[in-house]
Amino acid sequence: MKNSRYIVVVGCGRLGSLLANRLSRDGNSVVVIDRVEIALDDLSPDFSGFRINGDATHMAVLKAAKLKNADVLIATTHEDNVNLMVAQVAQKIFRVPHVLARVFDPRREEVYAQLGIDTICPTSVAADMFLEAVANGGTHQDGGVS
């Protein structure tokens, strides 16, 4: 398995920093973008990628991240609309082969599925897990709820 990919992570919150740290530790070249400078301090000391302090909805910032060379873009800011915009720009303009966006609002997720943007909706994922756990009557089995 090819292990060194060029990955751009937009948003360095809890999820973004976690992903960036792990992807970097696995040997990928990682660039993290956040518009708040101190958010970038959440990266672990052994994070070996690049940090960019800037607003990813500005083309200039995405160009600085050399997005056109990226293999993967992950948009994880806390604003759905930022994630959706960055994901579309990455896919349609910078032709990034693999683009993923976090979207909290399940109703917005539907529309972007139509546009061909891969989204992960933590709200739906959590809801499904809760429902499954409830249906199982609280019995927790391996492979059931993970």
Next chain:
Amino acid sequence: MKIIIVGGGKPLFFLCRNFTAKGYRVTIINRDKGECVLLSRQLTATVLCGDGSDPEILKEAGAMGADAVLAVTPNDQDNLVICQLATLKFGVPKAIALANDPDNAETFERLGVSAFSTTRIVGSLIEQRASMEQILNLLPVGEGRVNVTEIVLEAGSPVAGKQLKDIDLPENALIAVVIRDNRPMVPGGENDLLAGDRIVLITLPENHGPALKVLTGEER
């Protein structure tokens, strides 16, 4: 005509006042409660408080039957998503987004959303007005690939008194309308130009300067 406008501030207020005066039905969506109260007092528009990029709010605003949606919030990402939801989910025939970052105007067009940049429009207006007194109006259309310019012919203009067919305009430049004594007309080759005429000139940007020079005699 039913228009939904998402955003706030003075431009929205005056835009909306303009539209309602023309008899359009306007619904405003604004996030700020205080501003909503003010707007609903001052305008004859329906005002809805909420996030315009929330499909439920758009639905409540009547997006399903709207003729146009205008997204003029200070956040480009919101404007993009509002317009895409309006088109994709509610089938609104016309959705237009403000691009706060001028670079995003092109980006939005490439993502299939009509966009404009006030920075660009105002910027070119100021540039043109500052550089030439005779220019009354300049409107970039087609993403700035075409200029529509209104100029007034001064007495010293080299084309004053000439017939249109004798005026040697560069390629890709057209005198579309001549306004004389407040009466506009679309001129033919036999028409002449007089000092005091207001001319609507259509040019491509590369020929804008040369065409202006022919009409005014000034180097730009």
